[in-house]
Amino acid sequence: MKISIRVFASLRDFMVPSLELNLLPGATVGALLVELCRMYPPLDTAIFQSPGTVREFVNILKNGRNIHFLDGLVTALQEGDVIAIFPPVGGG
Amino acid sequence: MTDTSERYQRQLPLIGETGQERLSTSRVLIAGAGGLGTTIATFLTVAGIGFIRIVDEDTIERNNLNRQILYREPDRGERKAEIARQRLVEINPEIEVQALCTHIDDQSIGGMVRGMDIIMDGMDNFSTRYVLNRAALRQKIPFIHGAVNGFYGQVTSIIPGKSPCLRCIVPHPPSADKVPIIGVTCGVIGSIQVTEAIKYLTGRGDILTGRLLLWDGFRGDAAIINVVNEPDCSECTGEWAGERG
Ligand SMILES: [Zn+2]
Numbered sequence: 001m002k003i004s005i006r007v008f009a010s011l012r013d014f015m016v017p018s019l020e021l022n023l024l025p026g027a028t029v030g031a032l033l034v035e036l037c038r039m040y041p042p043l044d045t046a047i048f049q050s051p052g053t054v055r056e057f058v059n060i061l062k063n064g065r066n067i068h069f070l071d072g073l074v075t076a077l078q079e080g081d082v083i084a085i086f087p088p089v090g091g092g
Numbered sequence: 093m094t095d096t097s098e099r100y101q102r103q104l105p106l107i108g109e110t111g112q113e114r115l116s117t118s119r120v121l122i123a124g125a126g127g128l129g130t131t132i133a134t135f136l137t138v139a140g141i142g143f144i145r146i147v148d149e150d151t152i153e154r155n156n157l158n159r160q161i162l163y164r165e166p167d168r169g170e171r172k173a174e175i176a177r178q179r180l181v182e183i184n185p186e187i188e189v190q191a192l193c194t195h196i197d198d199q200s201i202g203g204m205v206r207g208m209d210i211i212m213d214g215m216d217n218f219s220t221r222y223v224l225n226r227a228a229l230r231q232k233i234p235f236i237h238g239a240v241n242g243f244y245g246q247v248t249s250i251i252p253g254k255s256p257c258l259r260c261i262v263p264h265p266p267s268a269d270k271v272p273i274i275g276v277t278c279g280v281i282g283s284i285q286v287t288e289a290i291k292y293l294t295g296r297g298d299i300l301t302g303r304l305l306l307w308d309g310f311r312g313d314a315a316i317i318n319v320v321n322e323p324d325c326s327e328c329t330g331e332w333a334g335e336r337g
Contacts, residue, residue, distance in 0.1 A: 006315065006317075008244075008306045008308070008315065009241070009244040009306070009308065010241075010242075010244070012308065012310075012311065017308075017311070017313070056264040057264050057265060057266045057267065059261075059262060059263075059264065061317060061319065063318075064302075064317065064318040064319045064320045065319075065320055065322065066260070066261070066262075066263055066322065068263045068264065069260075069263070069322045069323075069324050069325070084317045086246075086306060086317070087266060088218075088239065088246060088262045088265070088266050089239045089240055089241035089242075089244050089245060089246055089266065089271070090216070090217060090218050090221075090239050090241065090265060090266040090267075090268070090271065091127075091216050091239060091240045091241045091270075091271040091273050092124055092126050092127060092128040092129070092213070092214055092215050092216040092217075092238070092239055092240060092278070
């Protein structure tokens with residue numbers, strides 16, 4: 001199944017701003033992140049605090065909904081989903 | 093031609109006499125008089141917003157001057173809100189500006205936002221932004237969120253009853269560490285925030301409700317992410333989730 005990924009701000013230092021991935025049916029957001037980190041190894045420490053734990057301020061939206069309010073890393077993906085990953089900025 | 097219609101001559105074709113009248117009777121709270129706040133205050137002032145309340149507890153330091161465009165070298169040590177007020181009424185004597193050199197928290201915010209038409213986010217930390225978000229929800233006042241870090245910025249317009257709140261979009265804030273910051277990014281993001289305010293107050297254009305604009309000045313790229321209300325949000329408790337499209 002095809003999943004679109006868009007990343008923002010400092011994460012763009014580690015990978016392309018957007019891409020499409022073909023994942024096996026049933027894949028989760030966690031599996032997607034692991035795949036991204038395999039493709040772009042420096043992304044790993046930018047996203048993960050420790051294996052399996054995403055840094056708290058890295059917001060991951062599935063079709064506009066923060067996975068914090070869904071099932072976190074085990075949130076299931078469906079064909080055509082758009083995943084946005086952004087570390088929000090906080091200065092002013 | 094009166095002084096007033098001459099002052100706004102070049103924007104009247106965009107918003108009309110009625111729109112200008114709406115701006116001149118509007119009351120706007122600017123929370124923070126830093127990089128975002130001074131940009132926001134400047135453009136609200138030249139646009140002719142009738143009443144501006146600007147709040148900041150800090151004094152001016154030299155390292156503010158790369159981005160906080162209302163202050164000058166000799167202002168160091170003075171209170172930001174008060175200097176901002178003086179400069180703004182010099183720029184446009186037809187408006188009223190009130191300076192509050194006060195800390196913003198859940199106790200003080202209620203009185204600050206009462207009677208305001210819009211709350212503008214000029215803060216430099218998320219804990220105070222959540223205070224503004226709560227006050228906006230409680231008093232049903234639009235809250236125009238903006239934030240910056242380096243060449244990156246973000247903007248969204250939170251309209252209670254119509255859009256997700258700040259906590260729906262950013263349940264976990266970035267760390268409160270001091271971030272690199274450059275004037276141009278404050279200029280871009282603050283200007284977009286004022287664009288949002290003018291559209292809202294004059295009832296024109298499409299507002300960034302349910303949409304987060306992410307600015308990447310480093311790559312010259314702006315993107316929009318659509319965002320939705322969260323039934324489990326701890327701030328708005330998904331009060332408006334039923335209206336999800
Ligand atoms: Zn909310």
